[in-house]
Structure formats: structure tokens, C-alpha cells
Amino acid sequence: MLPLAGYTVVDFSQFLSGPLASLRLADLGARVIKIEKPGTGDICRQLYTSNTVLNGSSTVFHAINRNKESIVLDLKDEADAQVVWDLLAGADVVLHNFRPGVMERLGFDYASVREINPTVIYGEISGYGKEGPWVERPGQDLLLQSLTGMTWLSGDAAQGPVAMGLSIVDMFAGSNLCSAILACLYRRALQQVGAHVHVSMLDSAVDIQFEAVTTYFRDGQLLPQRSTISNAHAYLAAPYGVYRTQDGFLALAMGSIPVLGKLLGCAALETFADGEQAFRERDSIKTILGAHLLTEPTAHWLEILEAADIWCADVLDWRSLTAHDAFKVLDMLQEVSMGDGFGYETTRCPIRIDGERLVSAKGSPKLGEHNKKIMEELYG
Amino acid sequence: MDNKPLEGLLVLEFSQFMAGPTAGLRLADLGARVIKIERPGTGEGGRQIAIKNIFVDESSLVFHTINRNKESYAANLKDENNLEDIKKLIRQADVLTHNFRPGVMEKVGLDYENVRKINPKIIYATVTGYGNEGPWATKPGQDLLVQSLSGLSWLSGCEQDGPVPFGLAVVDMYCATHLTQGILAALLKRARTQKGGLVEVSLLESALDMQFEVLTTHVNDGRKLPQRSTARGAGHAYLSAPYGLYKTRDGYMALAMGNVADIAETIGLSGQSYQDASAWFSRRDKILEEFASMLCEKTTAEWLALLEPKGIWCGPVNDYHRFFQEDGFIGTGMLQQVVLQDGTSLTTTRSVYQIDGEHLYADRPAPKVGQHNTSIVHDYLEN
Numbered sequence: 001m002l003p004l005a006g007y008t009v010v011d012f013s014q015f016l017s018g019p020l021a022s023l024r025l026a027d028l029g030a031r032v033i034k035i036e037k038p039g040t041g042d043i044c045r046q047l048y049t050s051n052t053v054l055n056g057s058s059t060v061f062h063a064i065n066r067n068k069e070s071i072v073l074d075l076k077d078e079a080d081a082q083v084v085w086d087l088l089a090g091a092d093v094v095l096h097n098f099r100p101g102v103m104e105r106l107g108f109d110y111a112s113v114r115e116i117n118p119t120v121i122y123g124e125i126s127g128y129g130k131e132g133p134w135v136e137r138p139g140q141d142l143l144l145q146s147l148t149g150m151t152w153l154s155g156d157a158a159q160g161p162v163a164m165g166l167s168i169v170d171m172f173a174g175s176n177l178c179s180a181i182l183a184c185l186y187r188r189a190l191q192q193v194g195a196h197v198h199v200s201m202l203d204s205a206v207d208i209q210f211e212a213v214t215t216y217f218r219d220g221q222l223l224p225q226r227s228t229i230s231n232a233h234a235y236l237a238a239p240y241g242v243y244r245t246q247d248g249f250l251a252l253a254m255g256s257i258p259v260l261g262k263l264l265g266c267a268a269l270e271t272f273a274d275g276e277q278a279f280r281e282r283d284s285i286k287t288i289l290g291a292h293l294l295t296e297p298t299a300h301w302l303e304i305l306e307a308a309d310i311w312c313a314d315v316l317d318w319r320s321l322t323a324h325d326a327f328k329v330l331d332m333l334q335e336v337s338m339g340d341g342f343g344y345e346t347t348r349c350p351i352r353i354d355g356e357r358l359v360s361a362k363g364s365p366k367l368g369e370h371n372k373k374i375m376e377e378l379y380g
Numbered sequence: 381m382d383n384k385p386l387e388g389l390l391v392l393e394f395s396q397f398m399a400g401p402t403a404g405l406r407l408a409d410l411g412a413r414v415i416k417i418e419r420p421g422t423g424e425g426g427r428q429i430a431i432k433n434i435f436v437d438e439s440s441l442v443f444h445t446i447n448r449n450k451e452s453y454a455a456n457l458k459d460e461n462n463l464e465d466i467k468k469l470i471r472q473a474d475v476l477t478h479n480f481r482p483g484v485m486e487k488v489g490l491d492y493e494n495v496r497k498i499n500p501k502i503i504y505a506t507v508t509g510y511g512n513e514g515p516w517a518t519k520p521g522q523d524l525l526v527q528s529l530s531g532l533s534w535l536s537g538c539e540q541d542g543p544v545p546f547g548l549a550v551v552d553m554y555c556a557t558h559l560t561q562g563i564l565a566a567l568l569k570r571a572r573t574q575k576g577g578l579v580e581v582s583l584l585e586s587a588l589d590m591q592f593e594v595l596t597t598h599v600n601d602g603r604k605l606p607q608r609s610t611a612r613g614a615g616h617a618y619l620s621a622p623y624g625l626y627k628t629r630d631g632y633m634a635l636a637m638g639n640v641a642d643i644a645e646t647i648g649l650s651g652q653s654y655q656d657a658s659a660w661f662s663r664r665d666k667i668l669e670e671f672a673s674m675l676c677e678k679t680t681a682e683w684l685a686l687l688e689p690k691g692i693w694c695g696p697v698n699d700y701h702r703f704f705q706e707d708g709f710i711g712t713g714m715l716q717q718v719v720l721q722d723g724t725s726l727t728t729t730r731s732v733y734q735i736d737g738e739h740l741y742a743d744r745p746a747p748k749v750g751q752h753n754t755s756i757v758h759d760y761l762e763n
Contacts, residue, residue: 003569016593028565047637049594049618051661052601063596134708138636142615142623143695146634149703151625153547155537161625161632161697163615164546165535165608166590175557180733182564183385183410189571195385198734206714208553210729214445215432216700217715217727223699232524232545235431242528242543249543251528253520254429279433313525315543317605318598321531329514332588333599346596350585351562353569354578 002029012096014042019064020174026067027349027358034070041367055342065364072368095123100130110196119194128202141167148205157226173204228283237279247297249315266292338363381738384411394478396424401446402556408449409731420454423749437722447746454750457488479507503566505579523549530587539608555586611668620660621667626675632697633680647674720745
């Protein structure tokens with residue numbers, strides 16, 4: 001039995017953050033019903049990446065919304081609103097990511113839902129919290145990265161702000177909401193009490209940076225300084241970074257500089273000490289190291305370093321990764337199939353329970369695909 | 381808050397470094413009692429991994445950040461008496477986490493098969509670098525190495541840059557959320573079925589899951605590799621113009637997705653030249669450069685005043701000085717003070733979960749190695 005077997009999630013959310021939380025709940029065994037607006041549905045259906053269209057929707061939509069059902073309902077229409085209420089009455093979890101105030105105006109806010117369903121777990125994601133000067137701002141990933149100082153952590157010192165090239169604030173916010181929902185479902189299973197759960201993208205963006213934030217306040221409020229070359233973390237000493245070799249790249253994590261000097265045959269490195277100096281003089285160290293690593297291919301360096309238990313790795317792209325046995329053994333990709341028989345490949349849930357990978361063959365729903373089925377279940 | 385969801389639960393944390401202990405912090409903030417099982421003397425490895433070489437009260441500042449709100453029990457797993465005590469603790473525990481390399485827990489007899497014999501209702505949760513099998517099973521599971529092996533480093537920065545890692549331990553942290561979810565789901569299942577369970581996550585699977593949108597695009601678009609922009613500041617290899625960061629007269633600003641023709645018109649370019657929406661991706665680099673040449677002419681505030689009223693998704697690029705002074709941030713109450721054992725204080729973050737209208741604060745400092753041995757013996761081992 002999957003942990004959430006028999007549970008129903010009614011999901012009003014769009015884009016990435018909320019739908020990511022419900023994807024996880026679906027993979028853990030819940031039935032997820034997406035409530036979508038007539039015409040366009042979840043706006044993410046049209047959020048194309050590299051202009052790729054797959055069976056009428058964006059690849060991103062297919063990745064986020066597999067293993068779910070879709071019902072089209074107009075939240076402002078009286079008859080449709082009644083259907084929403086009938087769904088909410090039987091829901092174990094409800095979630096949305098509208099801006100603060102929207103659900104209150106529509107009448108589906110927590111206080112109202114709790115009246116008809118006292119043990120519901122009601123989850124919401126906001127951009128910037130439920131009050132304050134930013135509530136009306138769009139809760140969008142790049143804007144949150146930029147606002148919270150995150151863009152000064154990646155890339156080299158001279159490159160200006162560098163965004164992290166994925167919607168990671170969305171993903172952490174969605175993941176955090178999922179955790180909070182699970183914790184409250186656990187409490188409900190023991191105590192039969194519902195819960196109101198909220199996570200903001202703003203808090204989640206700060207939380208991802210908790211190491212850097214704590215350092216900033218303890219260390220005299222100095223801004224993070226990226227190294228001039230091979231930066232991989234503004235707060236870590238040399239050699240931490242990625243270096244060019246004769247035929248590719250090499251990643252080096254934490255390690256002793258003089259030891260590296262000896263192993264790599266680079267005498268200039270042996271004069272540096274670890275700790276304080278490896279941090280303060282990391283630009284010089286990285287420059288020397290970078291020039292030296294250029295003289296031989298990646299495999300040559302890996303052979304020497306791995307034998308000495310140094311934390312190092314090759315740098316792969318997706319082609320070399322997906323061809324590698326270490327990737328294949330994970331069985332991380334799965335083939336899913338939509339209601340109309342269209343099949344596509346995507347990733348599976350990254351969590352294993354009792355030795356089993358959590359997979360599901362159900363693809364994403366067409367807009368309104370399950371209206372008929374759900375109406376029949378509700379009204380016969 | 382009263383009645384935290386995990387109140388009454390006992391978590392034994394054998395995990396070290398970041399991913400496992402971050403999950404432990406989440407569970408602690410949700411109300412569980414989390415006890416770190418540490419080797420006597422040096423304690424867990426994370427105590428010695430410092431950022432900016434900063435140590436506080438004998439352990440790294442990072443350690444203090446990740447391990448507040450926990451207790452420490454020092455025990456030598458190779459000593460028979462100590463091991464017996466640990467087994468006694470396990471008998472009373474709800475959750476056990478570790479991130480040892482495959483084989484280590486087997487050697488001391490604390491692998492899942494043995495532990496479930498001691499306590500069939502336990503949730504046994506492990507973090508590995510790359511799973512338990514395959515050619516990388518014994519490779520060091522470290523954030524930057526997993527970023528490099530998983531393809532993640534080809535998504536940020538510009539085409540001409542070579543690999544650009546994300547400048548935070550994002551894989552560790554994402555893996556921690558997966559571990560937390562797995563443990564919570566298994567606890568829920570236990571509440572429904574009275575059965576314990578095994579939860580396994582790995583850094584590599586978490587790094588792949590983090591890329592699930594773009595990997596799904598990759599395996600369905602003829603396996604093309606990500607094509608980062610040549611324009612400095614571009615924000616995402618797969619998204620159309622104008623997505624990125626732009627230099628202004630006094631700093632930088634961000635533009636997210638939007639109607640390129642409308643934005644062009646607003647910043648003083650001819651909207652007519654940008655009507656064809658399919659070109660927003662195919663001509664992305666060119667459009668970014670054309671926008672950059674206009675946006676450098678005015679200050680960030682001037683541009684935002686023009687763009688925001690039109691509903692265009694834009695915002696400032698702050699540094700920490702500026703961000704932490706903003707009312708919008710201060711009002712969140714996201715920071716809390718933790719008084720350390722040496723009397724000095726630490727400003728750190730609180731939990732992100734808001735439950736029943738309340739944020740979860742917990743200002744108890746990280747423990748010293750073995751600090752709670754006496755009270756733990758009293759609570760669990762005396763009878």
C-alpha cells in the first residue's frame with residue numbers, strides 16, 4: 001500500500017510550485033484532481049520550453065502534471081461552484097497558489113472550507129507572505145532569486161549577477177509545502193484534526209540560502225565574494241570549483257592544497273596552507289591549479305585523485321550521463337501514457353519506499369478530460 | 381506553537397554533513413526530539429567543514445546553522461557496551477537516519493534488516509550519493525560532484541562560460557526535502573497500518589528530479605543539449621526572451637517571461653519588430669542584447685516605475701545589504717536569534733512552515749558532542 005492510498009487532493013494551483021507539491025502527493029499514492037479554468041486551463045500548459053509542443057501542451061506541463069486528473073470548472077459560475085463544494089467536502093487535502101485574497105473573494109478560503117470539512121489539510125503557497133508591501137507582486141522564480149540576493153552566489157566575480165538556471169525557488173517552495181502537508185496528515189491520522197498550512201516563496205528562497213545568511217550576520221555583514229575564476233561557492237576555500245583540463249573539465253570539492261600539490265605534481269601549490277590561507281588566497285591558488293590542470297586530460301587527473309580518495313568528479317552533460325551505467329542502474333526515467341494513448345518519457349519520483357521505486361504509468365490529463373467521470377462519481 | 385505535528389516522536393540522527401542533518405532540522409522544527417548519535421571526541425564530520433573558515437564554539441558555523449534544536453549523544457559504535465545502549469535507544473525510536481556509504485552500518489549490525497528486528501515499527505531512512513548499486517555506489521556523495529555529474533552545471537551562465545555550478549549546496553538541500561517527505565510519508569503509513577518502513581533517497585536522484593522539467597524536454601525533443609544564451613545575464617537555457625538580468629544605469633534588474641513586443645514598446649524600442657512570438661525563443665540572444673542596450677540607459681527604479689504599472693513581470697536585483705533592510709523582508713520574521721553555549725549569539729533562519737497561522741521558531745543552539753548523554757540515559761536507558 002502506498003502511504004497516501006485512498007486520499008483525495010483537490011488542487012487549484014497553477015504553474016510549478018503548487019503542482020509540484022501535488023505531483024509528489026500523487027506519487028505517494030493520493031488521487032489528485034486539478035481544477036482548471038475553462039478555455040486555457042493551467043497557464044503552464046502553454047509555457048513552452050525551447051518551443052517544444054507535445055500532444056498539445058508544453059513539455060513542462062507534462063512533467064509536472066502526470067498522474068493527475070483534470071476537471072474544468074468556472075469558479076465564478078454558481079453551478080460549477082457547487083461542484084467545487086461537493087469536491088471539497090470529500091477532499092483530504094486542498095491546495096492553491098493564488099495571490100493572497102483571491103480565495104477569500106471566491107469563497108473557497110480555509111475558514112469556509114473548514115466549515116464543511118473540519119479535518120481538511122488546506123495548503124497554500126504565496127509569493128511573499130500573506131501581508132506586507134510585496135503581496136501584490138508576481139510570485140515568479142527569477143524575480144525572487146533577484147530580490148533575495150541569490151544571484152550573487154553563482155558564476156565568477158566579474159560576471160555580474162548570475163541566476164541559477166532552474167526555477168529552484170518554485171521547486172523548494174512546492175517541496176516545502178508538500179512536507180508540511182505530510183506532517184499535518186500524520187497529525188490528522190493520530191488526532192483527527194485538520195490544518196491550515198502556508199509556505200511562501202520568499203521564505204523558501206531565504207531558507208535555501210540559510211548557510212550564507214547565517215554567515216552574513218555572524219561575519220560583520222560582509223557581502224558574499226565570488227572567486228575570480230572557477231567559483232562554485234562564494235563561501236568556500238580553494239580548491240572548491242570546476243576546472244578546465246586538456247580535453248574537458250574536472251570538479252574538485254573540499255581538499256587539502258599542499259596534498260593536492262603533491263599528488264598533481266604542482267610544486268607551486270605546496271607552499272599554501274589549508275584553512276584560513278586556502279580561503280583568503282583562493283584566487284591565486286585556483287589560478288595556479290587551473291593552469292596546471294590544463295596540461296593533461298580529465299581521466300589522467302581522476303586516476304591520480306580517486307586513488308588518493310580526493311573528492312573529485314568528471315563533468316558530464318546529459319548525453320554522457322544518460323549513456324552511463326551509473327545512470328541506467330537508477331531507472332530514473334519512466335514511460336507514461338495519456339488518456340488518448342499518447343506516450344512520453346519523463347522522470348519518476350526520487351524517493352524509494354521499502355526498496356520500491358515509486359512509478360506510475362499515468363500521463364498528464366487533457367484539459368477537462370475527467371469532467372464526465374468525476375461528475376458521475378459525484379452525482380451518479 | 382502548541383501541538384506541533386511531530387510532537388512525541390524520537391529521531392536518531394546518525395547522518396553527517398548536510399543532506400541528512402537538514403532533514404533532521406526540519407523534523408525537529410516540526411516537533412520531533414532529534415538526537416544526533418556522534419562519535420566521542422570529534423563528533424560528526426560536519427563540525428569540521430567550515431565555510432569562510434568560520435568556527436564558533438569549536439564547531440563550524442555551518443554546523444551550528446544546520447543542527448540547532450537537536451541533542452547529542454556520544455557513542456562509539458565499535459564498543460560493545462555503547463552499541464548495546466544504541467540498540468536500546470533504537471528500540472524506543474520512531475525514526476533513524478544515516479548517510480554512511482553502503483556497507484558501514486552492516487558492519488556494526490545496524491543495517492535495516494537488523495534494526496527492524498530490534499524495532500519493527502521504525503522508519504529507517506538513508507541518504508546515499510548515487511544509490512546502493514552501480515559503478516558510482518562507492519563514489520563520494522558531495523554536492524558539487526553530483527552537480528557536475530548530473531548535467532546541472534550546463535544550465536546557468538552563458539554559452540561561452542563552460543560549466544557553471546549553482547553557488548549553493550542545492551542538491552544536498554533538495555535531497556533533504558525528499559528525505560523529509562519520505563520519512564513523513566512513511567510515518568503516515570505507519571499510523572494507518574502499524575508497520576515501519578525503509579526510505580531511501582540519493583543525491584543523484586534528487587539532482588535529476590531538480591531537472592525534471594528540462595530533462596523531460598530533453599528526452600522528448602530529440603535529445604538536444606541545453607543551449608545557453610551567449611548574452612550575459614540570460615536566466616534560463618530553455619526560456620524565451622526576455623528572461624534574464626540586465627544592467628541598468630545604477631545596478632541590475634530582472635525581467636521574467638512576458639510579451640516581448642509590449643515590453644519593447646515600453647522601454648523605447650519598436651514593438652512592431654517583436655510581434656512574431658516564435659522568434660522570442662529562436663532570436664533570444666539577439667533580443668536580450670537589444671533590450672540590454674536600452675536598459676542600461678536609465679536607473680532600475682526608473683524602469684520599474686515604467687514597467688510595473690503595465691503588469692510586466694520585473695524586479696530589482698538586490699544584494700544582501702539591501703534585501704535584509706527591506707520592509708518586505710523584515711516583516712516576514714524569517715530571522716531568529718540563537719544563543720550559543722559560549723554565550724555569543726547567532727542570527728539565523730527559522731523554519732519555512734506556517735501551520736495554523738503560526739511560524740515555527742526554535743532557538744535552542746546546536747549541541748556539543750555528547751552534551752545530552754546524561755539526560756538521554758535518564759530518559760531512555762535506565763530501565
